[in-house]
Each structure stands twice: as C-alpha cells, then as structure tokens.
Amino acid sequence: MAAKGKSIKEFFHNRGLKCTxxxxxxxxxLEESPKHLSIQExxxxxxxxxxxxxLATIYRTLEILVDLGLVLRVHQGDECQNYVMAPLGHQHxxxxxxCGKVLDFAECPMEDVAQxxxxxxxxxxxxxxxxxxxxxxxxxxxx
Amino acid sequence: MAAKGKSIKEFFHNRGLKCTxxxxxxxxxLEESPKHLSIQExxxxxxxxxxxxxLATIYRTLEILVDLGLVLRVHQGDECQNYVMAPLGHQHxxxxxxCGKVLDFAECPMEDVAQxxxxxxxxxxxxxxxxxxxxxxxxxxxx
DNA sequence: GTTGGTGCAAACGCTTTGCATCCAT
DNA sequence: ATGGATGCAAAGCGTTTGCACCAAC
Numbered sequence: 146m147a148a149k150g151k152s153i154k155e156f157f158h159n160r161g162l163k164c165t166x167x168x169x170x171x172x173x174x175l176e177e178s179p180k181h182l183s184i185q186e187x188x189x190x191x192x193x194x195x196x197x198x199x200l201a202t203i204y205r206t207l208e209i210l211v212d213l214g215l216v217l218r219v220h221q222g223d224e225c226q227n228y229v230m231a232p233l234g235h236q237h238x239x240x241x242x243x244c245g246k247v248l249d250f251a252e253c254p255m256e257d258v259a260q261x262x263x264x265x266x267x268x269x270x271x272x273x274x275x276x277x278x279x280x281x282x283x284x285x286x287x288x
Numbered sequence: 289m290a291a292k293g294k295s296i297k298e299f300f301h302n303r304g305l306k307c308t309x310x311x312x313x314x315x316x317x318l319e320e321s322p323k324h325l326s327i328q329e330x331x332x333x334x335x336x337x338x339x340x341x342x343l344a345t346i347y348r349t350l351e352i353l354v355d356l357g358l359v360l361r362v363h364q365g366d367e368c369q370n371y372v373m374a375p376l377g378h379q380h381x382x383x384x385x386x387c388g389k390v391l392d393f394a395e396c397p398m399e400d401v402a403q404x405x406x407x408x409x410x411x412x413x414x415x416x417x418x419x420x421x422x423x424x425x426x427x428x429x430x431x
Numbered sequence: 432g433t434t435g436g437t438g439c440a441a442a443c444g445c446t447t448t449g450c451a452t453c454c455a456t
Numbered sequence: 457a458t459g460g461a462t463g464c465a466a467a468g469c470g471t472t473t474g475c476a477c478c479a480a481c
Contacts, residue, residue, distance in 0.1 A: 163455050163460060184445090199463045204446065206461095220363040220417075226445090239411055250405055254397035259420070262393055267425035268382055274363075274419045277402070282410035306435060306480050327470090342438045347471065349436095369470085 162209065170194050171206045172215065172230075180246045181219045181227040181238075219247075219276070237275045243284035250277075305352065313337050314349045315358065315373075323389040324362045324370040324381075362390075362419070380418040386427035393420075 153172065157164040170191045175182065182190075188203045207228055210216035219227040219238060229238065229247055239248040259270035296315065300307040313334045318325065325333075331346045350371055353359035362370040362381060372381065372390050382391040402413035 158456090161460090165455070165461060167462075197463070200445095201447075201464080202462055220368060225363065225368040239405065239409075239413070241411070242414070248409060248411060250401075250409070252401060252404065254401050255420075258393075258395060258397050259422075261395070262382065262420070266382075266391060266393070267428075268384070268391060269422045269428055270382070270420050271385070271422040273421065274417075276417045277398070277405070277413050278416065279402075279412045279414040285410075285412055301481090304435090308436060308480075310437075340438070343470095344439080344472075345437055 156213075156215075160213070166195055167191065167198055167202050168206050168210075170198070171203065171210065175216060175228060175230045178229075180244065181229040181240070183224070184226050184228075187228065237277065239277045239279070239281075241281040241284055242278050243280055246281055248281065299356075303356070309338055310334065310341055310345050311349050311352075313341070314346065314353065318359060318371060318373045321372075323387065324372040324383070326367070327369050327371070330371065380420065382420045382422070382424075384424040384427055385421050386423055389424055391424065 153169070154164045157168070171187060174187060174190045184200075184203055184207065187207070188198070188200050191198045191203065207216060211218055211228075215231055217229050217231040217238075218225075219229055219240070237250060237253065239250055241247070253275075255270075255273045255275065259273070263269055296312070297307045300311070314330060317330060317333045327343075327346055327350065330350070331341070331343050334341045334346060350359060354361055354371075358374055360372050360374040360381070361368075362372055362383070380393060380396065382393055384390075396418075398413075398416045398418065402416070406412055
C-alpha cells in the first residue's frame, strides 16, 4: 500500500488513461472496505471526499476498474451491482451474510474438477465463478 | 416427465397457488431449453403458445418459480436475468460461452473446502454459488 | 362465488448518453 | 495546449405496480 500511489498512476498511464482524484477515491474506498459495496454506497463515500462527484462518474469509473481487473463485480441473489477489490492471486470471496464482510480464500479446487469434467464430458472449462456465503467468526458469536 | 402434469399441479396447490397455463408454459419452455434463457426470450416463446401473455406475467411467474426452487437464476457477467430449470440434486451449471447451452455436473468439491475453511478461519460456510464457463464439445469442433 | 392471476399501461428507478467544461498530462 | 474525464441533466429502458377483468378452484 505504501508505494501504491505511484504504481497505480503508472498503471493508468500505461493504458492511456488518466489518473484522476475520482478514480483514486473509488479505489481507496474499495481498498478500505472489508465488504463489497453497492454503487450508491460507493457514490456516497466518494462524495465525502469529493463532494461534487456525479453518479455517472462512479458508473464509468467502476466499468473501467473492472475491465482493468482491479475490481470485481459480485453477484448475490438479486443484488448484481456490488463491487470489491479484486484479490491479487487467484482467490474467491467468502461473503458473510450477516455483516457483508468479505474474506478471501486462495484454495481453489476447481482445477481438478475442470480436468475431470473435460475428460468425462468433452466440455472444456475456461473459467469459473465461485462465491461462498456463510457467517464470519464475529457474527457467529453470541452478542 | 410423464406424470409431471399432475404433480406440478399439486405442487402449486399445496402452496396455495393456482396452476395457470402461463405458469405451465414458462415451465415447459425452460424444461425444453438446453440453455438458460433471458426474460425477453422466455416472453417471446410463451407468446407463441399464449399470444396475449404480458411481460409482467413473465416477471411475476419467474419470481415465484425461483422462490419455489423450481427455477434457477443464472448470472453471467453483465447478464443477470437468465433462467434455467433447477437441477434436481445438488448440481452446478456448466455454461457454454459460445452457444449458451447449459450442462450440469453433480460433483461438488465444496464440502471439503468448506470444512477446511471453517477450521482455518472460523468462517462457517453455509452455501456456495458455483458456475463454470467454457466451450461445449460442439462449439470446440472446427466448423 | 371467491380469490388469486393476468393484461394493460402508467410509474418508477437505475443506468446510459450528450455535451459543455475542466483538468491531468 | 489538448484530449480524455467530469458534472449535469435529459433520455432510455428494463422492471415494478395499480387496477379492472378473468379464470382456476
């Protein structure tokens, strides 16, 4: 996180994109949030830092960040517009259904499964989408 | 599928719901489709059988069918309003990104993973959402 | 005969778009 | 300086809702 400022800037520049305060704000908000956020919530938080930010900018920014692979879109039942920072390696979200917090787990059993599916059905698996839901340690604890 | 007509009817009645031609039409369309369908596509097909069917009915019907667990909502990238018949046992969809066809695979490695996650993090996994994407045998074949 | 279901059309709300302005480079 | 990014407001469009009528029970 320390040298992130510079590398992010380069990251944008290398792709012919500008590094704007709005984009940095969205990134920093997602980075600091343990749970996925809705577009509305992201907008609300960005406006605390940059009060004039329009909702359209949030939409445009998130689209770019998802394209860049920095941010992940999370689908949960009816809720299809939630976003989290993309984990660095290959990981999957572990979403707490109580508090909405998101952990990650790196272990991925899908490679093996994919292999077997290809052998059995001829279907070649190219990607997978996995999300786990449950209760985090705190939310399990009696209050 | 033979004695389905009667059991479906009872299925609705047992829940205080009526068994209408529109609901049966949606079910039969989903049953006969190997791939998931969008709301618009379902509407189009229902109208071939019942020309006066309104779009609102499709929305209302799908919501009920999903609640009943008969139908599954599929999320694929930006497309969040696609529906397939729910597989009977515990299965996961295998979606072909070319033709949209959906196969199922019953093998589920998640139980083991869930166990290990609980041991390592204290997070208790209650459910999981898994979708695989790739190319089915036909779509891999050279044309 | 009841009551839930349907069709229609209007309302709604989220998302996208056009355009003038601004600012990162 | 200049082209991409932003803010604003309007347009667009998928989804939901209200209500009168209809049909399953």
